[in-house]
Amino acid sequence: QESKQCRPLASWKPRHLFTLDHGCIHLQPATNPSAPSIIHPTTIIIAMPQWVSSIFLSLFVLLQAAATAVSAFSLSSAPSLLPSTYTIHEVPIDQSSQDNKQSTTSIGERIKNGESIIQIEDLVTPDECKYIIEDVLRHDAEPTTLEKPGLVRLPTRAAAERASAANIPCAAPLSADIDNLLHVILKRTASVMTEQIPSISEVLFDGESVCRLLDSEQLKFSSREPAINIYTPGGEFLAHKDAQAITVLIPLSCPEQFQGGGTSFWSQDSRGHRVEDPTIILKPSAGTAMLFGGCVTHAGVSVEEGTRVVFVASFSCATEESPVILEHRDIYGDSM
Numbered sequence: 001q002e003s004k005q006c007r008p009l010a011s012w013k014p015r016h017l018f019t020l021d022h023g024c025i026h027l028q029p030a031t032n033p034s035a036p037s038i039i040h041p042t043t044i045i046i047a048m049p050q051w052v053s054s055i056f057l058s059l060f061v062l063l064q065a066a067a068t069a070v071s072a073f074s075l076s077s078a079p080s081l082l083p084s085t086y087t088i089h090e091v092p093i094d095q096s097s098q099d100n101k102q103s104t105t106s107i108g109e110r111i112k113n114g115e116s117i118i119q120i121e122d123l124v125t126p127d128e129c130k131y132i133i134e135d136v137l138r139h140d141a142e143p144t145t146l147e148k149p150g151l152v153r154l155p156t157r158a159a160a161e162r163a164s165a166a167n168i169p170c171a172a173p174l175s176a177d178i179d180n181l182l183h184v185i186l187k188r189t190a191s192v193m194t195e196q197i198p199s200i201s202e203v204l205f206d207g208e209s210v211c212r213l214l215d216s217e218q219l220k221f222s223s224r225e226p227a228i229n230i231y232t233p234g235g236e237f238l239a240h241k242d243a244q245a246i247t248v249l250i251p252l253s254c255p256e257q258f259q260g261g262g263t264s265f266w267s268q269d270s271r272g273h274r275v276e277d278p279t280i281i282l283k284p285s286a287g288t289a290m291l292f293g294g295c296v297t298h299a300g301v302s303v304e305e306g307t308r309v310v311f312v313a314s315f316s317c318a319t320e321e322s323p324v325i326l327e328h329r330d331i332y333g334d335s336m
Contacts, residue, residue: 093267094280117296123185124252153224170224194209219316229300247293247313257306261304
């Protein structure tokens with residue numbers, strides 16, 4: 001604010017300048033504060049006399065020390081975010097009709113055609129699984145009006161924002177810590193896809209790196225995903241197709257922690273889930289990622305006892321048009 005009573009800035013002879021830029025505080029020596037500078041429109045400059053500068057400088061140092069201590073504590077109490085060792089296996093959905101397709105087609109083509117599921121074992125560490133489960137169960141999340149008894153879907157913060165913009169009922173989003181950890185896990189999965197299974201990028205994402213698409217926010221996700229699904233007794237996810245390029249499904253609970261459960265799959269030759277039993281049911285160990293194509297009919301098997309927690313993210317390249325197929329809608333009624 002300009003005022004005749006304001007003291008000229010040049011006569012203050014400040015020792016330091018504090019700049020506030022997008023919520024961040026920066027401290028810099030005021031070597032020549034009267035000299036013109038080019039400042040971003042969102043930047044605020046605070047110039048002050050020497051005695052005020054000394055006080056602010058002391059506070060600034062104390063705040064930096066406190067922030068360092070908090071950061072060190074957080075890093076020591078949280079699980080390691082470094083990529084774990086892993087192994088990759090291909091599981092044909094129809095075990096009885098294996099032929100020479102694996103020698104003539106790529107993994108990406110077999111995923112796209114709904115012929116195979118890729119398992120990445122030990123992608124998520126036991127500590128990470130435990131850390132996520134303890135956090136999501138501690139908050140005792142309330143289901144929305146769209147959810148059936150025994151199942152709660154907790155979206156990431158970005159997924160919750162998209163659902164709110166589309167007026168889709170949504171549970172409260174995950175905590176910031178879990179949200180960040182799930183992004184790390186998703187990026188780790190994308191790295192494996194890009195580096196170890198390049199045909200996924202070539203066939204399902206028009207040759208674009210999945211890592212690059214994720215980093216540049218050029219992936220579109222199914223409604224309210226990425227998310228954590230929590231199954232308690234009676235909880236199930238009815239048979240459906242995701243109609244996206246690929247789905248990443250990672251059980252975080254050990255199979256010994258619940259009865260029933262697992263993920264059922266139907267082959268492309270099946271007459272449908274209303275007529276035939278699933279072709280295969282998988283209950284991999286905790287931290288094992290399952291990758292499969294959007295044309296695969298699958299379901300979350302009802303949990304009889306215990307609690308089952310899974311991470312799910314179905315996505316395509318943002319430039320692609322995903323079909324809205326009525327019979328592919330999930331139990332929430334969300335179009336894919």
